[in-house]
Amino acid sequence: MSELNVTVAAVEPLRLSRLDQAFAQMLNAEQPSADPSHALLAALTSHQFAQGHACLDLEGLEQLGSVLIGHDAATIALEPATLKAAAPSLPWKAGPHSPLVLDGQRLYLRRNWRAEQSIAAAIAQRLAVVHPAPAGLATRLAQLFPEGSGPDGTAVLLNWQKVACALAVRRSMMLITGGPGTGKTSTVVRLLALLHSEAASKGGTLRIALAAPTGKAAARLGASIAQALLQLPVDLRIAAPAAPVTLHKLLDIRPDRPGSPVPELADDVVLVDEASMIDLEMMARLLAATPPGATLVLLGDKDQLASVEAGGVMGQLCAGASAGNYDAATIAWVRATAGADVSAYAGAGGALALQTVMLRDSWRFGAHSGIGRWARAVNEGDVAAVAALWAGAADWERGLASGSASEVTRMAPAQAHDERIADRARAGWAPWLQALLAWPAGPRGDAEALALLAAFAGFQVLCAVRQGPWGVVELNRRIGAGLGFVDGVGEALWYAGRPVMVTRNNYELKLMNGDVGLCLARPEGLRVVFPDGEGGVRWVAPSRLDAVESVFAMTVHKSQGSEFEQVMVVLPDRSVPVLTREFLYTAISRARSGLTLLVPAPELLWHAVRQRVLRSGGLVDLLDKPQKPE
Numbered sequence: 001m002s003e004l005n006v007t008v009a010a011v012e013p014l015r016l017s018r019l020d021q022a023f024a025q026m027l028n029a030e031q032p033s034a035d036p037s038h039a040l041l042a043a044l045t046s047h048q049f050a051q052g053h054a055c056l057d058l059e060g061l062e063q064l065g066s067v068l069i070g071h072d073a074a075t076i077a078l079e080p081a082t083l084k085a086a087a088p089s090l091p092w093k094a095g096p097h098s099p100l101v102l103d104g105q106r107l108y109l110r111r112n113w114r115a116e117q118s119i120a121a122a123i124a125q126r127l128a129v130v131h132p133a134p135a136g137l138a139t140r141l142a143q144l145f146p147e148g149s150g151p152d153g154t155a156v157l158l159n160w161q162k163v164a165c166a167l168a169v170r171r172s173m174m175l176i177t178g179g180p181g182t183g184k185t186s187t188v189v190r191l192l193a194l195l196h197s198e199a200a201s202k203g204g205t206l207r208i209a210l211a212a213p214t215g216k217a218a219a220r221l222g223a224s225i226a227q228a229l230l231q232l233p234v235d236l237r238i239a240a241p242a243a244p245v246t247l248h249k250l251l252d253i254r255p256d257r258p259g260s261p262v263p264e265l266a267d268d269v270v271l272v273d274e275a276s277m278i279d280l281e282m283m284a285r286l287l288a289a290t291p292p293g294a295t296l297v298l299l300g301d302k303d304q305l306a307s308v309e310a311g312g313v314m315g316q317l318c319a320g321a322s323a324g325n326y327d328a329a330t331i332a333w334v335r336a337t338a339g340a341d342v343s344a345y346a347g348a349g350g351a352l353a354l355q356t357v358m359l360r361d362s363w364r365f366g367a368h369s370g371i372g373r374w375a376r377a378v379n380e381g382d383v384a385a386v387a388a389l390w391a392g393a394a395d396w397e398r399g400l401a402s403g404s405a406s407e408v409t410r411m412a413p414a415q416a417h418d419e420r421i422a423d424r425a426r427a428g429w430a431p432w433l434q435a436l437l438a439w440p441a442g443p444r445g446d447a448e449a450l451a452l453l454a455a456f457a458g459f460q461v462l463c464a465v466r467q468g469p470w471g472v473v474e475l476n477r478r479i480g481a482g483l484g485f486v487d488g489v490g491e492a493l494w495y496a497g498r499p500v501m502v503t504r505n506n507y508e509l510k511l512m513n514g515d516v517g518l519c520l521a522r523p524e525g526l527r528v529v530f531p532d533g534e535g536g537v538r539w540v541a542p543s544r545l546d547a548v549e550s551v552f553a554m555t556v557h558k559s560q561g562s563e564f565e566q567v568m569v570v571l572p573d574r575s576v577p578v579l580t581r582e583f584l585y586t587a588i589s590r591a592r593s594g595l596t597l598l599v600p601a602p603e604l605l606w607h608a609v610r611q612r613v614l615r616s617g618g619l620v621d622l623l624d625k626p627q628k629p630e
Contacts, residue, residue, distance in 0.1 A: 020046040027092045027099060037086035044083075045100060045107050054112045054280055054310050054617035058084040059105040106618050112310055115280040119313070120622035122287035126173040126296065127351035134169060134198045137337050141166060143236060144190045145338075158340055161187040164357035165194055166338040167330070172295050175275075175356040177302040177318045179375065180563075180589040181364025184299050185221070188271055189228040195269055195295065196238045209267040210244035213277040213307075215502075215512030217561025218244040219531055221273040246512050247272065248505065251285050262288045268295065274561045275300035279309035280617075302358075303379050304586045305557060305613070312615030319620050321358040325349030352623050364592065370408035371588060371595050378584045383606045390605060396424060396596050411598045416469030416573075422482025424596055425552065428459030428566050433483070436497050440521055446537045449529040452518055453537075456499055460564040461553035462587050464579055470572040470600065475553040483552075494542045496521045500528060501554060504547035509540055514558060516551055556587045566594035571608075573600040579608040 024042040033039070045056040061080045087107060093100040101113040108116075145162040161183050168174040168191050178184050192208060199206040210225070212218040221244045229240060247253070250270075252263045262285055270290045272278070275298040278286070290296045298314065302321060306312035324345025326334070334342050347353070362372055370393075377385035389408070396409035397420055411420060426433070432455035439452065461479065465471040480486045485497055498519040502511045510532075517530035519542060527539045528548075553570070556578075569587045571579065584605075588595060599605055 016043050016047055017050065020044075020050070031091045033091050035086055035089065037083055038090055038092070041083055041087060041090060041107060042092065042100065045109060048616060049109055049112065049310050052306060052310055052312065053615055054116060054312075054619075055103075055106040055108040057106055057616035058087055060614075060616060103618060104621075106616065112280055115284040115311075116618055116622065118284040119280070119287060120619060122284075123173060123317075123352060123623060125292060126287075127171050127355060129171065131170055131172075133333070133337055135201070137166070137169065137194075138339070140194055140197055141338055143233065144193060158342070159338075160357055160359045160361070161190065162338045163334055163340050163342060164359070165191045166334055166340075167355055167357060168295065168297065169194065169198070170333060171351070171355050172293065173352075173355055174295065174297045175314075175317055175321075175352070176297065176299050176359065177314070177321050177356070178359030179301055179303065179362060179379070181362040181372075182359035183361075183363055184273075184359060185224040186228045186231065187359065188297060188299060189225055189232065191297065192241070192269065192271075193232055193236050193238050197236070199268065206238075206269060207267045208241040208269045208271065209250060209265060210241055210271050210273075211247050211250040212244055212273045212561060213247050213282075214274070214514040214561045215246055216514050216516065217274045217277070218246050220561060220563070244273070247278070247282060247286065248512070251282070251289055253282075253285070254507065265289050265291060265294070267291070268293075269297065270294055271297040271299065273299045276302060276304045276314040277307050277560055278311075278313055279307040280311035280313060281309070282307075283311065283313045301589070303582065304589070305560060305582045306615055312613070312617060313619065315615065316617055316619040317352060317623070318356055318358070320347075320349060320353050321356050323347060324358075325353045327354060330354045350623055370406070371591055371593075374408060374595065375585060375588050378581055378588060378609055381581055381609055381612075383609050386605055386609050390597070390599075390602060393597065396420070407593065408595045408597070411596060412602060413598065413600060416474070416600075417478070419482070421475070421570075421598065422479055424568055424598075425459070425461060425479045426483060428568065428594075428596075429456070429483070431458060432456045439496075444520070444522060449518070449520065449537050450531065452520070453516075453529065453531055456516075456518060457562075458565040459567070460559065460562075460590070461568045461570060462556050462559050462590060463553050463570045464556065464583060465572055465576055466555060468572060470570055472553045472555055475570065476550040479552040480550060494519055494526055496526060499551045500545070500548040501551040501558065502530075502545070502548055506545075506547065509544060510538065511540070514561070517548075556583055556590075559590050560586060562590060563592055564590055565592050566596070567591035568596040568598055570598045571600065571604055573604075575604060575607060579604060580611040580613050581609050582613045584608050 020043040023046040024039045027042050028039055048056045061083065087102055090100060090102065092098055093102045099110055101108045101110050103113060141162055145159055164176050164187050176184055176187060196206045210221060212221050226240055229237060252260060254260060272286065300314050302315050302318035306315055324342060325347030326342055326345055327348060331343050331346060334340050374389055377389060390410060393408050393410040394406035396411050413420060432452065435452055435455050442448065461475060463470065463472045463475060466473055468474065485495055486493065496519060500517055500519065502513055502515040505513050511530060515530055517528045519526055519528045526542055528542055528545060530538045530540065532538045567590050
């Protein structure tokens with residue numbers, strides 16, 4: 001950067017990568033600029049893209065510099081106001097093919113700007129037409145949702161699942177968001193039954209595509225839908241749709257074929273789960289591939305960690321979901337079709353807000369659930385409540401010694417080599433370890449392998465970081481040794497019982513990044529078994545797996561799209577950028593029945609709850625416009 005007349009003081013505090021610096025140098029080599037602000041603006045735009053932002057928000061940089069760029073804005077040698085003033089004169093933003101685009105106070109890499117514009121245009125097109133209510137809609141909804149009854153028979157005053165189904169038939173796009181246990185899957189199964197009955201009444205069939213960002217999320221979606229279908233009234237049940245696939249497969253994305261044409265899907269309904277994991281370019285491709293006449297349903301938790309890649313799309317699309325912001329026409333539609341009164345959530349939202357429903361009642365975590373209370377306190381940013389919950393949590397070791405079990409327990413080890421970490425893992429995986437011991441002597445077929453995989457998923461260690469004494473790499477080594485599998489040295493060694501995670505898509509083996517398998521003994525030698533997503537398994541020789549790692553522990557990012565009966569969340573002993581409210585909420589909400597928080601420095605809990613993930617982007621401005629009268 002020095003050859004661009006940007007001082008060392010401007011670079012070092014920001015820790016701009018070599019790629020960021022090289023990008024600015026390349027632009028300056030093609031079209032020189034003597035203004036050092038221009039080089040820094042280009043490098044910062046590249047830096048923000050690497051941090052998951054769609055753009056460099058110049059207005060936000062002036063107000064929230066340390067939050068947006070991860071460093072104290074005061075350390076920038078050129079003040080944010082100076083950068084903002086210099087942006088209009090950037091030489092690298094002119095013309096239809098310029099590498100940078102300045103849109104208002106947002107500076108984009110052109111690829112991100114193009115993706116945002118494409119998403120906004122496609123959504124506007126999908127929402128432009130309001131469909132008349134199908135004949136008998138109110139009757140069908142009443143059959144699918146018996147009056148005042150939730151999934152477990154509990155009376156509900158306002159059935160948001162029913163509201164979501166009513167709104168979904170109004171336009172060709174629907175967003176359904178909600179926390180764990182709010183019934184997202186049961187909602188979409190009833191929606192599919194509703195759309196199926198409408199198609200059947202016209203003598204047609206319903207073509208359904210189900211997808212999720214990762215292989216394990218797709219498999220979980222398929223299992224959840226199969227279970228939810230059984231809960232439908234017998235006379236309303238429909239045949240199970242084709243097995244869910246990854247978004248990469250649905251949209252024909254291959255790393256060996258960059259820039260491949262967008263496929264034209266031939267489906268009437270495209271339903272995508274775990275939509276919070278979808279980045280800008282993936283969302284743009286999904287919208288382009290879905291036929292205008294098809295219903296696109298995006299399902300996810302807006303409060304979870306956003307996509308690793310740029311965008312944070314689901315969070316932006318659902319920005320006002322908690323308020324509702326339904327206009328008078330939408331309120332009347334819901335009252336007429338679903339018999340529900342949502343007037344308490346009235347507002348002047350744009351067309352997308354009118355097609356967004358937030359499920360608010362958790363059927364998994366009741367009012368007195370420890371995990372539910374932790375998730376709510378963290379999600380609401382209530383530091384005092386989190387501190388009180390931590391103080392009231394049971395000590396895991398004392399509970400083990402007394403024979404009592406608590407839903408939420410805590411550990412505060414003074415050093416990372418505390419033997420209790422392996423002890424907790426051993427207790428969590430006790431059913432799996434017992435079943436694993438019986439494997440060599442008993443049957444060794446696909447059904448038994450599936451049972452072992454399910455038993456392993458009964459517990460998981462989730463970390464904030466990969467490296468360091470509290471990170472994934474070190475904990476995998478120590479837990480593996482503590483469970484008696486390895487001597488703590490041979491991470492790359494294959495052994496019976498080794499759990500592994502795929503770290504790179506392998507289309508030849510039909511394995512996706514994030515898929516988890518187990519190495520088991522077979523008559524032909526060691527083999528690694530993976531679920532195939534269709535109720536069966538796939539056996540692979542270890543020698544064919546060149547991109548896997550042990551997975552006694554994984555990062556919280558890698559855990560998205562998964563649930564486990566019990567979870568141990570491990571925080572580091574010092575602050576790192578990933579420690580945010582969204583990180584904690586995502587980690588806690590992976591647990592169904594048991595949660596252990598391993599926190600070496602409890603003050604980091606309060607720090608994390610105060611920190612929010614802010615992603616810069618312009619989708620909200622593009623979409624959040626009052627709807628024109630219909």
